[in-house]
Amino acid sequence: AQTVTQSQPEMSVQEAETVTLSCTYDTSESDYYLFWYKQPPSRQMILVIRQEAYKQQNATENRFSVNFQKAAKSFSLKISDSQLGDAAMYFCAYRSDQGAQKLVFGQGTRLTINP
């Protein structure tokens, strides 16, 4: 079974600075997808960024980018120019390319933005 680990329960960053959230996963599969979701206090889980395992190029969405290291099974999220609205729980998630659309989530990292 696949597992996802987020080793940083909490992180904080000054507004306008850059922060990196860590995620590692364990799988024996070669094809899969990785995601970062954001969950603000409103509870709505919002997709931040997606990475296909077969792509070597790291995904980027505006101020959000990932560092995908397939061999190391590492998938970190970098947030540049942090904004107050970025404060939330961030979850890393894995989805197999086969079978049910089951997302396996990590435990989450609570990100605080200091003004």
Add this chain to the structure above:
Amino acid sequence: DAGVTQSPTHLIKTRGQHVTLRCSPISGHKSVSWYQQVLGQGPQFIFQYYEKEERGRGNFPDRFSARQFPNYSSELNVNALLLGDSALYLCASSLEGLSAASYEQYFGPGTRLTVT
């Protein structure tokens, strides 16, 4: 376009009772998945339904069941509620097509269930 909607928003039940949670997917999405999120943890997969058929089931007891209707909306049922069933229940929908983006899951706001 409307996103994923869930009802009710909050629910308080007593141990042993039964509960039904409802979810309407994004228009055009044929897949619905249910997740349980206990406070302070990441969501745990419960079910996935696609075209009204169960495609996957997580490690949950038989007290949990679900179904999907012809309009692709879905219900999650939990019987004989336990205190440990208190959680945020999230529904997610996806398009499921040929592109990787079509497999992205979009979440609803969740139903907060409290069992006393």
